Amino acid sequence: MKNNASENYVIRKATIEDLDNIAQLEATCFPAAEAASKESFKKRLERYPDYFFLLFISGKLISMVNGLVTDTPDLQDEMYDDAGLHNPGGAWQMIFGVDTDPAYQRHGYAEATLHAFIDNAKKEGRKGVVLTCKDKLLHYYAKFGFENEGISSSTHGDVTWYQMRLVF
Template sequence: MTIRYAVPADVPALSAVEAECFPPAEAATAAEFAERVAHYGNHFWLMYDGDKLISFVDGFVTDDADLTDEMYENAAMHSENGAWQMIFCVNTLPAYRRHGYAGELLQKAIADAKAQDRKGLVLTCKDRLVHYDAKCGFVDEGVTDKSTHGNVAWHQMRLTF
């Protein structure tokens, strides 16, 4: 397995994996991924098995302490010197799940954020994944009113250094 950051050529693979992992109302489009990679490709952690993208984590950096719906749609909000690393998605192809790949990518994102002197990381997840993110050190702050992305109730999770 190879872990690396994103480049524009990864966009088709990113959108294909996303489409397998999230319902259409929640999944980012190829155009959104192209915009994200253009603004913060160095905040995508991609895991490849040979030439196949099997898992990825991404999100931009901001001084805003809470994850909001606008962040998903506006990659230009990225601020490279921001205090908080946001995590917008944690995706692993179904056939590759339960092997620790997503956790490995989250640990790489955490290590990078720490090395970059961030305050920590913030993500949102569905109720069924709160325990998973807690194993990586994230603390549940409860269901957020700042994100209803895809008309879903999301728990905001925070890892503070």
């Protein structure tokens, strides 16, 4: 994978003060039926801020990866809205979204943020990482070692999702 990202970015974990920027980036990256609401992000940030990795350039939020930790091996729709399902000691790191400002896409910023998120899951001793994506992104996540497990049971946003898993 070629990483064109310049080295002038900072990746850090989120705080509640990032809420407005997070909600704005999500709304920019996903259709309304698929985007998480500001209130949903607020609940997530209150429960598991350490599982939001944010990439900034000159103070501007460019890319983010977020999700909860669970013992449940498959990503389920209720996880998106019920922050109480987060289990800090869980075996699996879920990814709910990989968002990158469209003006900064295809420059390696999502890749850098995703690598940091995956590395954190490894460091914490998880079994692996699970995400769902549309068919057009299967090849992208395969580059990171994710394996396509087929069509997910998710009906989130009335879209066909594929579950992908990276086992450590």
